[in-house]
Amino acid sequence: MQSVMSSGPSLEADSVSILRSIIPGLESTKHKGQAGKIAVVGGCREYTGAPYFSAISALKIGADLSHVFCTKDAAPVIKSYSPELIVHPILEESYSIRDEEKSSISAKVIAEVEKWMERFDCLVVGPGLGRDPFLLDCVSNIMKHARERNVPMVIDGDGLYLVTNCLDLVSGYPLAVLTPNVNEYKRLVQKVLNSEVNDENGTDQLLSLAKGIGGVTILRKGKSDFVSDGKTACAVSIYGSPRRCGGQGDILSGSVAVFLSWARQCAAKGEVSMNPTILGCVAGSALLRYAASMAFDNKKRSTLTGDIIECLGRRKYAQSSRNLMGGFLGSTALLLYLKKQFNEKRKEKQIFRSSYAKFAMIKF
Ligand SMILES: NC(=O)C1=CN([C@@H]2O[C@H](COP(=O)(O)OP(=O)(O)OC[C@H]3O[C@@H](n4cnc5c(N)ncnc54)[C@H](OP(=O)(O)O)[C@@H]3O)[C@@H](O)[C@H]2O)[C@@H](O)CC1
Ligand SMILES: Nc1ncnc2c1ncn2[C@@H]1O[C@H](COP(=O)(O)OP(=O)(O)OP(=O)(O)O)[C@@H](O)[C@H]1O
Ligand SMILES: [Mg+2]
Structure with missing residues (x-):
């Protein structure tokens, strides 16, 4: 594969070439699981939409299996959205347990997740997780185990709240991808660089931030999405949609998880040379933006996250670069x-x- 950048001095990534080089073929020789097994750790009493959006997006993009590890309250709700998802009601929030139960429940949670851990190609940690301290403590343990097993992790939403307060969970782990929105990025910059966000020198600051967390990959979401692993930086600015309805970041986290898994498979076969986490971020961001643009074409101001999910697999931009350009010209x-x-x-x-x-x- 060539460079991640388009030709010329711009930061813009060559997302069309990246998508083409990492999307696997649909071959009859493959068995279930080879196109990816993703797990989302998220979903609590307040938020059931976010983990659903992330997990279903992973399936719609092409993963074979998508699990959700959520609280007991959230599980029946998420199951009722879709029979496609494998939902594990294992997490607990402080309000539903007594203090003396905490250590046994914590051990049970980790034992349950551990049974599955090695089968996953990527975890998404955080969509709709909430901020309950006991629950976040259990999730910290899950992250430590994932790291010991070298399972890649996409950290989003409340997972970023957790990580910003406990950087050791990801610091120095090259298979960690952080996907902050504007608020989450501000908190990370304040914590790690001890400064305010500086948009005039945005790329250098992003490079410093990724380097400051020991070479994790950061996808900074916004008008353009910027990606850096502390060594290199690039952008995805394909026109998406002017609608900012909640949940688009959740699609992105599921999308990055799948593309990151595919990019790692390609890297293992020597088919790509770039950092797979960067490739996964660029491909995930580009696909979300294409889908958002197409959904907006149809639904205009009433475009919702579900409409964007429906556009994720449209053939118009699923595989060939000519079709990708078709989507682009549409935008x-x-x-x-x-x-x-x-x-x-x-x-x-x-x-x-x-x-x-x-x-x-x-x-x-
Ligand atoms: N349909 C769904 O289920 C969706 C669910 N979603 C889920 O929502 C969760 C939060 O994500 P978000 O994107 O709203 O957080 P964000 O922009 O950082 O904060 C906005 C403001 O709110 C505040 N705040 C947040 N949580 C708080 C808390 N527990 N207690 C107190 N304050 C809190 C926050 O304050 P601050 O962080 O500055 O202290 C800031 O001012 C996350 O799990 C996400 O996945 C979304 O993915 C959308 C679709
Ligand atoms: N101003 C913008 N113009 C175009 N696209 C944008 C803009 N802001 C965000 N996006 C796109 O929307 C996607 C989600 O970003 P956003 O900042 O809304 O995440 P989020 O706040 O985490 O979303 P969620 O509601 O799922 O938590 C990103 O991939 C980004 O490309
Ligand atoms: Mg979010």
Whole structure:
């Protein structure tokens, strides 16, 4: 594979080539599991959507099996969303247990997850996990075990809250990927670099942050997604959607987990030379953005996370670069349409302002 960058001086990653080089073929010789087994650790009394979005996205993108490890309250709800997911109701929050039960429950949780751990190609830790201290303590143990077994981890949502307060969980682990949104990134920068986010020098700061956590890979989400492992940095700026409905970051975490697993398979066969965590982030981000753009084409302002998930497997951009470009050209058309709308709105505002000015001059 060539460089992760497009030609030219820009930071923009060559996401089309990356997607093409790591998406595995659909071959009749393969058996269940070879296209990836993903587990999401998340889901509590308040949040059942986030782990569902992440786990179902992993399946829709092409993983064979998707597990969810969540609290007992969340499990029946998540199961009812989809029979495709394998749901383990093993986590507990402080409100549902007595103090004297804590150590035995903690041991039971880790024993249950440990039975499965080696089968997973990647864990996603954090979507809809909540912030209960006992639950986060159990999840810290799960992360320690995953790390001992060299299982890659995508850390998102409340998993980032946990990791920011306990950096040792991921520090120096090259198979850790952190996917912070604007708030989560701010907290990480404050904690690790002891400074505020500096957008003028954003790439250098991201490089320093990834290096400061010992070479983990960071995908900073925003208008463009920026990715760095402390040595190199790149961006994915493909036009996505102007809708910011909650849950898109959850699709991204499931998507990165699958592509990261595929990139590692390619790396093991010597088919790619770049860091698989970077390849997984670029591919995951690009696919989410293509899907968001397509969903917005159909649903406009009423686009929801479920609509984007429905677009994840559209053939239009699933495998060939020509089709990927088809998706891209679709988004360019969308851009032109939005620009036109923006100009029309500006004209409307000018008319409104001048009538407002006239209105203000009226003496009552
Ligand atoms: N449909 C679903 O189920 C979805 C569920 N989702 C899930 O929601 C969870 C939070 O993720 P998010 O993206 O809302 O967090 P984010 O932008 O950092 O914070 C926004 C503001 O809220 C506050 N705050 C958050 N949690 C708090 C707490 N427990 N107690 C007190 N304050 C808290 C936070 O405060 P701060 O962190 O600054 O202290 C900030 O001001 C996470 O598990 C995610 O996966 C999403 O994926 C969307 C779809
Ligand atoms: N201003 C923006 N323009 C275009 N795309 C964006 C913008 N902000 C975020 N995104 C895209 O949306 C995806 C989710 O990012 P976001 O910041 O919404 O995550 P999040 O807050 O963690 O989401 P969630 O609601 O799932 O927790 C990212 O991949 C990013 O590419
Ligand atoms: Mg999030």
